[in-house]
Amino acid sequence: MNATVAQLTARSLLGGRRVILLITLPGVLVLLAIIARGLAGQDNDVAVGVLSGFALATLVPLLGLIAGTGAIGPEIDDGSIIYLLSKPLSRFSIATTKVVVAVAVISVFAAVPTLLAGLILTGASNLAVAFALGALVAGAAYGALFVLLAVMTRHAVVIGLLYALIWETLVGSYVPGARALSIRQWALAVTEKALGRRAGDLNVESAVSLGVGIAFLLIVIVGCTWFAGSRLRSLRLTSDE
Amino acid sequence: MSTLLLDNVSRWFGNVVAVNDVTMTIGPGVTGLLGPNGAGKSTLINMMGGFLAPSSGTVTLDGEGTWRNEQIYRKIGLVPDREAMYDVVTGWQFVLANAKLHRLPDPEAAARRALETVHMTEAKDRDISTYSKGMKQRVKMATALVHDPPVLLLDEPFNGMDPRQRLQLMDVLQAMGDEGRTVLFSSHILEEVEQIAGSIQVMVAGRHAASGGFREIRQLMTERPHQYTIRSDNDRALAAAIIAEPSASGVELETAHDPESAVVRRSASIGRRDGSGALHVQATDFASFVHLLPQLASRHNIRLYEVIPADESLESVFAYLVAR
Incomplete structure (x- = not known):
């Protein structure tokens, strides 16, 4: 971790127009929660639908994509990352810092709004906390994954979007084996555990067990961060000539 | 250090x-x-x-x-x-x-x-x-x-x-x-x-x-050979005078009836005086050649219209260095 890198990253992440997206998306979730609560009253099935179907399945991956790629992608694109790389800093510490800042942003703009939406939908219940927890761990994994993607390719946003939409949503729902390889399912395992015995009643069921889910989440978070650092060591900046 | x-x-x-x-x-x-x-x-x-x-x-x-x-x-x-x-x-x-x-x-x-x-x-x-x-x-x-x-x-x-x-x-x-x-x-x-x-x-x-x-x-x-394109009111006489000097190693006389020449086409845009041709001179000793040229012209009563160093662009200078 490096405080100066974190500061610069946070400023450029929250400084531009990106912040409008970062506010709009969770705004939609909260608005949706208010409308659902107003129309359906306190209904746990509706709450699970919104929290699982929108917050966990759409909001968190999209926020992860925006914050994860945004934490490092623009710097690589315009070449300004050279100011970080031309310093006696460990590349792994740069990568770790980028991931931490991305995850912090995802937590604030995805996990916290998920908690808020849960509270609006169900009042004070552990349903809100359980989904916020799921959003938190999923956000951490997406953050690390998309930071890595941004280091590896200039088309990180497109590839990330395809991944989030096609793999996580489509393949994840129709191909049973693929469901086990999905950040959303691993995070759902955490939510399921947090809900305890109510999970069955609420139809919250992950494709993987808690142990497997946490193990995969850790592998993705640590592995992607490490690999991003390793790629930064041999990042090619220009091919102008 | x-x-x-x-x-x-x-x-x-x-x-x-x-x-x-x-x-x-x-x-x-x-x-x-x-x-x-x-x-x-x-x-x-x-x-x-x-x-x-x-x-x-x-x-x-x-x-x-x-x-x-x-x-x-x-x-x-x-x-x-x-x-x-x-x-x-x-x-x-x-x-x-x-x-x-x-x-x-x-x-x-x-x-x-x-x-x-x-x-x-x-x-x-x-x-x-x-x-x-x-x-x-x-x-x-x-x-x-x-x-x-x-x-x-x-x-x-x-x-x-x-x-x-x-x-x-x-x-x-x-x-x-x-x-x-x-x-x-x-x-x-x-x-x-x-x-x-x-x-x-x-x-x-x-x-x-x-x-x-x-x-x-x-x-x-x-020190490399320099190329000049020269236009005057009597190219042929000037060519004769130049080639007699040790600082030049080659002179090419280009007449106006040579429409294929790139130099003629280029010179059209520069603005030719009388539709005549041009001289291409290869100077071996750049310093003494530029010193000599006006003297030659005045001695032979030739009016110089244009003296263009033909290959002063950095590219050609570099190309020379590489070929050396």
């Missing part, structure tokens, strides 16, 4: 060779890396700065490899050619951040000193996005100087600067060189390099074409 050493360095991208078997030593003082665009200057600087691995050969700074060695940046200050910085911060914040990234014991003092060196103390509290190109260049310079490095690498630092900023930067570089730092900058303009560089390395088409002091390089460039 630090020395950069390139030993049989090549770099290729796919099957394009960007740098071809270059060996050079860059020591204290100001060194100019001269060459036309696409000669491999940036590739070379990227390898020196540790941002690109040589495909073969080694790049070392005081015996340490620069590739994948982030500790090397304690010694290197790098001014990249690309303009992008962290636009949302002020010049002061950005230079200060660079000082902190270097983990300097007193980052504020270091940032202040660096900004003073490049004369940017007045505008330091404005956002970088509001800076002119020259100001950005100076802030980039300040970030490279902030840790007081013995080696300074600058990629096309004079690009887009107005003459005053250019002179200022030249003064800064000169001072750095005089302090015993190893300063290397790239440029495609001979005059720029000549003014401040104690030694010059010439790159052409990925190859190390020449090296030496500016006098030697200048000499190499002026």
